[in-house]
Amino acid sequence: MESYFQLFFRETKVAVKRWTDVLTGIILFFLTAILFPLISDSGKDFLLSIVGPIMMFSSFFASLLSMQNMFKADFQNGTIEQLLLSKKSFVGLIFTKTLAFWLFTSLPLILVSGLIASIYFVTGKDILIIQMTLFLSTMTMININAFTAAITLGIRYPGALMTLIITPITLPILIFGSKAIENSILGLDISGPLYFLTGMMMLSLFLGPWITASALKISMD
Amino acid sequence: MGLKAIYKYGSPPNFYRFVTRLEPWCLYFGLLLILIGSAGGLFLAPKDYQMGDAFRIIYFHVPSAYLSMSAYAAMGFASIIGIVWRSNVAFSVAKSIAPFGALMTTIALLTGMLWGKPMWGTAWVWDARLTSEFILLLLYLGYITLHASIREQKKADRSASLVAILGIINLPIIHYSVVWWNTLHQASTISKLDSPSIVGEMLWPLLVMIIGYMFFFVAVICRASSAEVLKREKRSSWVKAI
Numbered sequence: 085m086e087s088y089f090q091l092f093f094r095e096t097k098v099a100v101k102r103w104t105d106v107l108t109g110i111i112l113f114f115l116t117a118i119l120f121p122l123i124s125d126s127g128k129d130f131l132l133s134i135v136g137p138i139m140m141f142s143s144f145f146a147s148l149l150s151m152q153n154m155f156k157a158d159f160q161n162g163t164i165e166q167l168l169l170s171k172k173s174f175v176g177l178i179f180t181k182t183l184a185f186w187l188f189t190s191l192p193l194i195l196v197s198g199l200i201a202s203i204y205f206v207t208g209k210d211i212l213i214i215q216m217t218l219f220l221s222t223m224t225m226i227n228i229n230a231f232t233a234a235i236t237l238g239i240r241y242p243g244a245l246m247t248l249i250i251t252p253i254t255l256p257i258l259i260f261g262s263k264a265i266e267n268s269i270l271g272l273d274i275s276g277p278l279y280f281l282t283g284m285m286m287l288s289l290f291l292g293p294w295i296t297a298s299a300l301k302i303s304m305d
Numbered sequence: 306m307g308l309k310a311i312y313k314y315g316s317p318p319n320f321y322r323f324v325t326r327l328e329p330w331c332l333y334f335g336l337l338l339i340l341i342g343s344a345g346g347l348f349l350a351p352k353d354y355q356m357g358d359a360f361r362i363i364y365f366h367v368p369s370a371y372l373s374m375s376a377y378a379a380m381g382f383a384s385i386i387g388i389v390w391r392s393n394v395a396f397s398v399a400k401s402i403a404p405f406g407a408l409m410t411t412i413a414l415l416t417g418m419l420w421g422k423p424m425w426g427t428a429w430v431w432d433a434r435l436t437s438e439f440i441l442l443l444l445y446l447g448y449i450t451l452h453a454s455i456r457e458q459k460k461a462d463r464s465a466s467l468v469a470i471l472g473i474i475n476l477p478i479i480h481y482s483v484v485w486w487n488t489l490h491q492a493s494t495i496s497k498l499d500s501p502s503i504v505g506e507m508l509w510p511l512l513v514m515i516i517g518y519m520f521f522f523v524a525v526i527c528r529a530s531s532a533e534v535l536k537r538e539k540r541s542s543w544v545k546a547i
Contacts (some may be wrong), residue, residue: 117391154335230472235464239454249468252440256482280482295467302463 086264087172088180095184103217110192111151117200128205135204135214136265140258142200143193144225151188151229155237163299179293180302182230190222206269213268220281222245226291228253234299241291242272257284309479316505317534318543324527324534332524336519345510364416364510370413370517373441376406376522380448381473384466394530394535396462399469400452401529405522407445433484440479458537487503 099106120138121131167177188298194215201211230247236242264277314320332470348365380402418428418433448465450470455461538544 099341118535231467235451235467236454236458238460245447245450246456248443252443252447252479253471255440256475256478259482284478294470299464302460302467305460 087170088176089183091177091180092169092184093258095181095188099184099188105150106188106192108190109146110117110196112149113142113146113193114189114200116145118203121203124173128159131204132206132269133266135201135206135269136262137257137266138204139197139200139214139218140221140261143190143197144258146193146256147190147225148221148247148250149243151185151226151233152236154185154230156231156233159237159303165185165304167303168304174281174301175293175297178230178297179289182226182293182296185230186223186226189242193222194218210265210268213274214265217264217278217281220278220285221257223285224257224281224288225254227296228290231296233291234296237300237303257281260284315390315394317394317538317541319529321421321467321534321543324531328527328531331520331527334516335520335522335524337511339521342510342514344518346514350469350507350510359420359423362416366413366416366420366513368510369409369416370438371515372405372518372522373413373438373517375519376402376409377441377444377469378473378477382468384469385473388463388466388470393462394534395531397465397537398526398530399466399531400462401450403445403452405525405529407442407449409462409522410438410442410445415425433480437480439474440483442474477492479482521524 097179117138120134124130155164197214197218198211201214206214228250229246232246233242235249236246239245242254260277260280264274264281267274267277314323342364347361350361352358375470380399383395383399386392387399414435417438421430422428448469449467452461452465453465535547537543
């Protein structure tokens, strides 16, 4: 248990030292989301009708870009190799690392999303629904992104390739996430999409670290 | 059969011999069936009373759409075998399926668009089937690009196989999420083909075409994977003996 906490604290230190990386994700999320009312119709009805897809799109984009170098530095300075050699379960260590990464790249997005939601004239409990949807979907996305970052580790410019691999896999989450937000704003039932998102989150938390670990092992040897 | 077959045909020389013997049979049988099916479809089958002659593109559209899906399933299956038994042969089969699967998906999409333009008035709608076919194309392209961009053969094989397996797990989820999204989102657009259920005279060329396409596809995969195996094993003694 202790070594998992140690790894977690180490990740925290790294994130604090590289605070620009964390900030990049937030800025990307904020800017892509705010661009739509700036460049198109900023009427209330129109913005309320597109806020769901835009939230999902911006969080997808921000987490994709902030995660494409998730393992790169650790791979180059040998940390991944040490984790692989340690007696502790590699899958567990990867799980810890992914959770820490979620805390520094996705949690800020969820906090900022409240502000963006009010820019889009969303009010009341819909803001909480948006944050909850983002929580569920970023938890899933982070596992998919970690897998893709692991598998493209040896490639020099993985950006476009990662997008190509991630997009089809993430599509269901984006669809149901924006569905949940739309339904909430229209006053419809949101339990269906949220159940689906929760199910996908559990599936990805269970399978994700395991697949990521095997992808890292492939990239290491 | 089963495990024994995997061990036997997992060895490259055995696989090569088996595949080169299988290929001509599949090729000629497939070509024959495609000829019969095309003749039946293009000349013998009666005109559709709603769509006229344009419906005949179905004889190329449906088999390729059908194959695009089963080819992905075959690729995923080969990838699983490759990952579990670390079989080089299975990896070469998966690798050689990918471009042809992508080709079939493209043909299905293009013929569908050609068909849709006169029939529906538009080449593309965000209908569930079209969307998931398009996503399938993206999955194929992801596999091919990943395989091409990793320099080391073994690493490329195993990484791309992981992606293919993940795609297999995800394909049903993607398909149903698109279907649900679509049905919830807008009124059902166009359900093709089911208005007048298809008659026997139109149906048999279609079935012949599907089976012909499958045999032809197997033949193509035999040729491509045997070439791939030869390329990978070019330093071994049995290849030098050929």
